[in-house]
Structure formats: structure tokens, C-alpha cells
Amino acid sequence: MFWLSWAVLTALGGVWALASPMAAGPDEPAHIVRAAALVRGAPLEEARVGVWRAELPRIYGLTGEMPGCFAFRSSEPASCWDADWGDVSAPQGATTSAGNYNPLYYAVVGLPTVLEPRLGTLYLMRFMSALLGGFCIALGLRSVAETARRRWVVPAVAVATTPMVVFMNSTVNPNAVEAAAGIGLWLTLTIALREPDDRLVSRRWWRAGVLVVLLVNAKAFSPLFLAIIVLAAAVLAGWRCVRAALVDARAWPGLGLGVVGSVAAVLWILRAGAVSGAGIIAYPELTTAKALNDVLRLTSSYVEQQFGRFGWHDTPSPGSVYLLLAAALGLLVLLALAVARGREALALAGVAALVVALPVVLQVPNATQVGLPWQGRYLMAVSVGVPLLAGVLLDARSPVTGAAARRVSSLLLAVVGVVQVLAFGENLRRYVAGTSAPWFEPVVDPWQPPLPVAVLVGGAVLAVLAWVVLLARVAREADPVPAPAVDVRPVGAGASPEPAAENLAREQDASVASRT
Template structure:
């Protein structure tokens, strides 16, 4: 049987995933009015300042707010530009044209002025040669490009998994409408989410797949995903560590030791430690002393009360993780919430009921982390800053949990069990829900939530650059393309005999040669005694 092109050349899966994801994220980038995304004015100012060599701003009389001197036509993003914020019935027609502002220096303020500069350096460069709305959209597209890379990495990993035909379904569940929306905005939360999802996928591939000849490229992908995601926000290194530890829990200790002895792995680990070390040092020495913007909620509770309050808000956080767009002013249709909740419930019940031993342990660790991380990070500072946690901040842990629990479930079942039907249903349903969410958000900014969808076609409706047909077509092609690509990879994995999935030449000494000599056993988990016996050299 001839293998699928995606399986023969995983780079094609990467390119397809990247391209279609770029259309999805780019659709959000273009279809969302300037200053309509959460905290985007602050993030845009920080990005513009970073690429101009200003890594921190001048302090102001407001806690957590810093000032930068920037051209006004790209940085005056508050005030009238944010007229839709928390006003769901107001369309984007209320906004002035950003390009009409003069290019003279302006004291632009940001609530993230001392944040880690890595993400902002990667996305701020379009502001060096674009003006007005084009500069903001250009930076959004730069962010979409990076997020698209991480989606491509996930598809690349999926095409190489011998028992990973379900991965694309878990990717579809993990990337909620909120996650894809953030992927098209100027916000480090987006790359934190997609980077952690890619990290979980590649880490699983490395520890459960013994193809030594591909270890260097996989280790490189792992390090890149971890470093970019880990430098996104102050809590990001914690999320990266949680996901890596959870994946390592799914294999025996001897497998971990074997990997550590590999040169490619310890080089990637060393680079990752340096990258994450930079993030930790920046947070400790720069970001934390600068402070954060206090909550507008006057409540300032002690640790114990803050823990109880935060745990009580878990349901709200769950809704926000699925999607409350804009400045918490754009909810999604109830069927989207119900459907996504059902998909998450299907995964959690399946993992808890069927995942065995180490897979169950790793899944439970991340499930508990998802529940407790908001309390652990928010409660100690609640007396000073109030309640500032939002559901989207939990998405990096959520995507890791979904991928690890889902793959653990599949690995705990029979190797010949077919997953193509549930994968197709989940992926197709997620694509439809993404399109419905996009249409809902577009209607909100075009005419406001009080008017029907048909009014988007009227003359007094706001339209995105390029028009309704262009941006909608962009998004729909991307969503459908991702779904078809993912389903194709899953079905190709199930059609291809296990032996044919291991056609690359081994490298790495006696262990790899022995593995190559017995490909029939490679469908087993790395914890299989058959595989462990094959690893021992003859006496």
C-alpha cells in the first residue's frame, strides 16, 4: 500500500497545517476592528516600542501603567478607538480612522510595558513601515504567522505518530474559538496557547516514538515551542514545565533515562533551560517589580478567601475558555458552548474511564492543575491587585490536558481500534462551531448584537478591510482546510500498516538496530515489556 503524502513527507502536513491555520488566524486579524480585542491597545504599544528599542516604559502615576513616546498614528489606540469595548450593541462605525492622526510623537500608555519582550519583538516589526490601521493589522498577521507555525508543528507531529490517529480530534477540541481568536490578535496569550499545544504534541511524539533518525528535528521543534511559549507571559514557564512533566509521566523511568542520554535531547534541554531561564529572570527582575494593573473590582481579599472565590469562578472560567470575545462583550451561541462542553466531557470521561496507569496519572495531574492554577497564581496577590484572572489565561494548561488525556486514552486501547469515525465527527463539528463563532463576532462588530445577521448586508453596517465576502471566505477556507487535512492524516494513519509507518533508517547504536529488526512490535507503547526486552543487548 502506498503511504499518504502526509505520512511519507511530514513536512507537507506541516505546510498544510500552517497555511490553513494562517487563513483562520488571518481571518480573525482582518475581521476584528482595531482595539476590539482584549488588552490589545496595551499589547500593540508594547510591540511598537520593543522594535524601536524601548523594552520598558517610563512610570506613570497609575499602578502598572507605563508610557512610551511613539508615533500617534499607530499608538493612540484607547479613547475613541476603543468605543466598542463593553458596548455590545455599538458597531465599529463609532471608531475614527487611526490613519487620520498625525505621525508626531505621542505619549502612548501600556499596562504591559515591562512584560517579556520576546513575543513583542517577533510581531512588532510591521509598525516600522506601516501606518494607521494597516500597522495594527500587519502586527496581527505577524502574530497569526507564528501561531500558524505551531499548528503546522502539531500536524507534523500527528503525521509521524504510529498510535496518534486521534490527535487531530484533540487538537480540534483544544483550540477553542477563544484560542483561534487570540491567535489572530496582538496578544502573547495566543502564542502561549498554540506553543503549549505544539509542545505537548511533540513531547509525546519524542517519548513514545523510537525513530532515532528523526530525533534531532523533533528535539529542535520541542525546544522552539517551549522557548517561545515560555517567554510569552510571566506564568508561561510554569505551564511549559507542567506539560513536559505530565508527558514524561506517561513512560517508565528507564525511557526517560534513555532519552536523557541522547545528545540531541540534552542539547535541546540545555537550550530550553537557557530560554526559560531568561523568562524567569525577566519576570523576577523587571516584570514583577513593575506591578500589574489592579482589578476594577474593589474586593481585596486574603489568600484563603481568594482561593474559595477563585474556585467558585471555575464555571465562568470554563465559559471564557470556550469563548467570550472582544472586551468580554461578545458571547457565542449557546449550541457552541453546549457542543464544546460535550466534547470536553467526552474526552474527560473517556480518559478517566479507559486510560491506564501512567496515562491516567498524567491526565489527572493536568486536570488538577487546570482547576488549581488560577487559585495558586491569583490568591497570593488578590489583596493587592484584586481578582484579575480570566479564563483565557488557563488555556495553555487546558490544551496540554486535552492532548495528553486524549492520546493517553488511545494508547490505553487496543492498537487495532479504529478512531476515524469519532475523529471525523469531532473535527467536523469543531470546524462548524468555529465558523459560527466567527460569524457571530463579525455581526457584533458590524451592526451590534441587537440587530439580526441580515443587517450585516445593509449600507449602514461596518465592514472589515476587503469586505464581508473576502474575510469570511478566508476564514471558511482555512477552517475547512484544517478539518480536511486533519481527517486525511488520521485516516491515512489507520489505513497504513504499522510496519510501513517505521520505514526510516535507524540510527543511534545497538538499541536502534534492534528496534529496526523487529518493527512488528513498534505498535506497542514504550512501556511494553516486549519492547523493553528488545532493547536489551544479547548476553
């Protein structure tokens, strides 16, 4: 299951990578230069505040020119750039604003830069990003496949893997691994705490450790997002489950890996000054009241961006994408809140509230210095937890089981499949012809992607279909038969006869899990 899901997710990201012109991802030129300089050993020198320079083959410096005529202008096809390639291997100064970013992600996506400098090398960097993002989500899906109750969490994974997550995985940008590792960690951590299995303790916590390292070393705010994920999972599971995991020696290696990776990330941030401000009042008009008002007005835009706003945030998805995703997310959350117990509802509502509150908390205090630079993709590692927690709670508490649950799950998966295809088609159309061009009529001077448009569309449909079918296969579970609740605490530890969903028939769950 892990290998198949990794391959499908990588293929989906790979098709998106070919459907967007190079440097069409947000800030992609800066991240390409950072990765190339790191892997090729080119020293970065700070040219001015917030900008670093390195001597690299010309192809990497050209990425800063590639989106110049179509970025922020969605009606302009990517063919507007009149390529002046010259000698792409000749040394040339290239600049980046990511010179002090954590090097881990760049060390992976920059590996193709050891090859001959050419346009294909840049696309290989995108494929490495898709490979890494697919790896993280596949780890989380492997954890899901080990549980017996997964009818609801599987469509929740589909909803969490929004078109924006897929698009970011297809570009060179550390937000990609941050969001993908967030999905994997939400799933792995909540399942490891809430549904312990003696046979799987070590491998689950090793997975969690790897995902923590990839997440926490992505961006400057990643340690904060990790803390939110850990806290929410702990609240959801309860102290008894958390304590049981902490005292289990089999979990220690994975936990240790996560701790070491987190310490390394924090040390890098402190050393590089990745979250420090310049101390200059550049936006005196952004008083606290005005900044608060502006951020709250932008909240709906942040959510829209998390669903799918492509390019340099200049290409929205079709309106039906937002409606369908909002409906699917709303259904999961409302059903989960209806069946959740007090602590569980608190965890789910708290994460949803943080999606709204964090852009306020992280922008308003420093608005006069840095403005309001927030974008929805910055918070995807946290926001993906909303549908995922809802799915976990529904599997534990929902009275809707059997045929009814199967039909709802299948409907949600079908909706997500339609959403992914529509979003891909709109993004491809934007670059080939521009958003103002007619859908099915020829245009003058269209952009020519690396593969024919028909091949890319067919590949995208097949990749989305494979993703939906794979998820449907994972969701196909044997509905567990509830057993009398048994409190597993030792006698004298305050054991209570109160029913608990976590103490359903363990033997049936284990037998189903072993077959996956």
C-alpha cells in the first residue's frame, strides 16, 4: 500500500509539474537558486538585506526572468516569454531571498543540479519535490491502512490533499514538504496515540520521527506548527494514551529522532535569524486596528488559497472547486462535532480556530515593519488537520456505519476526484491560452508544455482516477463489531466502567489490520 500510494501521488504531482511553465510556482526562482547553490557548493553572499547572491550556471539565474511577463497576469499565456537562452552553462550571478532557509528540503530537491545545466534539470527538481511530498502523504496513508476503522478518515485524506497541496508538491518550494509532512504526521501521530498496537509501535513511531524531521525543518514557523499538531493529538488521545506511549521503550528511537530534528531546526532558525524583523517601520499606516481589520477581511482569501489558487496566486480554481471542497469539509466537520465528546470536540474546534487566528497573531504585532505578507499556503500544515481530525473522530464515534457510510465515503471520494480534474484543467488552460481565452477554440501563439496538452490531460485524469481508486481500496474495511467496553488501566489506577470507543474489539481490528 505504501509503495503504490507513493507512486500514484508522485505521478499526480509529476503531471502537474509538466503542466505549469518553469518558475510559475510562487517564489520558485528563489528556491531553485537556493537549492542549486547548496548542492553545487556555490557560496551565498548577502548582496543586501534579505537577498543573497551566488555564482551558478546561467540556467538558474534565468528562472528569475521566466515568469516576468505572465506572473500576476492570468490572462497572459506563458508563451509571452521570449526565451534568450544563450549559453545556459556559463557562470552568472543568481539571487535568492531564501538564503537563510533551512537546507534540508533544498538538499533533496537540489540533487538534479549535479547534472548538466538545462531546462530538463529544472523539471527534475520539481519531480524530486513531488517525490518527497508523495512520500510524506504515503507514510500517513500507510498508518491509516493499519487500522480497522478507516471508513471516514480515508475520504478525509482526500479532502485534506487539496489541489493546492498537489500543486505545491509539483513546484520547488518548501511549503510543499511542510504541507505533505503535515498530512502524514497528523495521521500517524493520532493513530499511534489513539489506537496503539503492540506489533506496530516501533514502525509507527519511526514514521512519526521521520515526518517530524521533514516538517520541522521546512520553514521558520514549522516548529510552531509541529507544536500545534502534537498538542492537538495529545488532547484528542488523552493523557493516559500519551503516557503509555512515552513509557514504551519501543517508541523511544522514533521519538528521539523527532526531538533531535526539532532541536536542529530551532538552532538553525536562531543562527540564521529566519524570523527576525529588520526593525524598520516600513508601513506606519498599518496601525494595530487597521492591520487587524485587514487580516480578518483577508481570512476568506487565505482559505481559498489553501483550496487552490495557483501560479503566483494569480490563477483561482473554478468556483465549483471551492463549493465542492467547502461542502465536503463542512460535512466532515459538522458530523464529527455532532458525535465527538467534550475533549475531542475541543481539539477539533481548537485547530479550526487556529486556522483563523494564526494569521492574525503572526502578522498584526509586526505589521508596521513587515506589512501583511501572509498567504494561505503558509498554514496548510495546520489546516489539513481539520478534515483529518474529523475523519478520525467519525471512525471512532459515528453511528453511521455499513452501507450508509460506504455510500457517503464513495461520494466524497468522487467529489474530490472531480475537484482535482477541474483544478488541473483550469491551471493548464491558464498557461496555454490565458484565462480569458475560450475553452475549446484555438488561440494565437499558445504555450507549448513539455508534453502535448492531450497527453497531459489524459495523464492527469488517469493519475486522479488511480488516486481515487486507491483511496477507495484503503477505505474498504470490515465494519468492526463493538465489544463490551473494558478499561485497560491497572486495578487501583482509577479505572472506570465508563464505555470507551478506544476499547472496541482489538482482535477483530488486529486481524483486519494484518491483512492490509
